[in-house]
Amino acid sequence: MITVMANNALSANQWIESLGVTYNDKLGMATGAIWQRSHYGTPDKYPDGFASIFGFVDYIKSNDNIEIQLNTKAEELIVKDGRVVGVKAMNGDNPITYTADKGVIIATGGFGANVEMRQKYNEQWANLDSSIGCSNQSVAAQGDGIVMGEAIGAQLIDMGLIQLHPNGEVGTGMMMGVPGTPGLNRIFVNNEGKRFVSEDARRDVMVNAIYAQPDGNMWVIADTNKYPEGNVEIENAVLLGKAFKGNTVEELAKEIGVDAANLQKSIDDYNAVVEGGTDEFGLTTFDKKLGNPPYYAAKRIPTVHHTMGGLKIDTECHVLDQNDKPIPGLYAAGEVTGGIHGGNRLGGNAICDIAVFGRIAGKTASLNQ
DSSP: OHHHHHHHHHHHHHHHHHTTOOBOSSOBOOTTOSSSOBOOBOTTTSOTTOHHHHHHHHHHHTOTTOOOOTTOEEEEEEEETTEEEEEEEEETTEEEEEEOSSOEEEOOOOOTTOHHHHHHHOOSOSOOSTTSOBSSOTTTOSOHHHHHHHHTTBOEEOTTOEEEEEEEETTTOOOOOSSOSSSSSEEEEOTTSOBOSOTTSOHHHHHHHHHTSGGGOEEEEEOTTTSOTTOHHHHHHHHTTSSEEESSHHHHHHHHTOOHHHHHHHHHHHHHHHTTOOOTTOOOOOOSOSOOSSEEEEEEEEEEEEEOOEEEBOTTOEEEBTTSOEEEEEEEOSTTEESSSTTSOOTTHHHHHHHHHHHHHHHHHHTTO
16 A cells, blocks of 8 residues: 555646645655655645645635535445445434445544544553544544444454654644644753754654653744744744743743753754754754744644554555455545554655545546446
């Protein structure tokens, strides 16, 4: 499955561009992406992280033969003579039945916000109860598609593999705040003001390192190289108390309650790496030194981000039964599937996943194969 995704990544990206999405020429770096390989949309039309979504929305609006049913929850797959032929759903209190001549594609996402489900399958972490937030909308990431598929005999795979992300916002688990972990020109320090992990490490490495720190959280530290003066997003975060600002390292340290000398040493050590030194934590991806005030900081905690387990599919996106045979009329793509990312999804690969396998699922279903 990894080979299929890698071999089709470029054509999927070109397909998204054909829908009208425009990308920055410069590659970016998602948290845990290992290196700079992420394509971000041009900020004038497609803000970071939403490029593909807005492109699809624009395409749907311009095509009258595509209909989206809002506030409608799919609840059950309809099977007739061994083939999936439709879906039973609810729109408020009103039941609706949809028939499918060529098949049903499940693309409902993972189960990261379903506490009961993630506790049931968890194999990696000490605890995934309600004290751990989720970066996804709670009403969406409930694993509904997985449950519907399993109910008609679909095989599940890798259900115990659940990814935590180091960029969770305290209190919500969402990843909306700044300073955040993605990109470059920032460092991570603990409550003592000390760096403790490489900022370009894998997500599981970062999360385990955070949990090993006092209080199990960290601070993301940045300056005007990442957030130029006048940046509305960072200034609003400061006004809302979600981020802190200091005109000097000492002032920022006081604001967030860490040792100023330790924080200064962490910045100095990072700057030495930028100048060509060797990092004790293994950092190899960086851009500019820190040293242009004002400085900014935000507290971050691990949050459930991606579930790598789900419905087992083949290379043509047929959902497979317990005997590895395709269930006629049923296809799946995206986070609802499993067996693609292993135990630690690389940052940025989810977009690649949904684009590659979403196209394949659509083509396979359209041919009624």
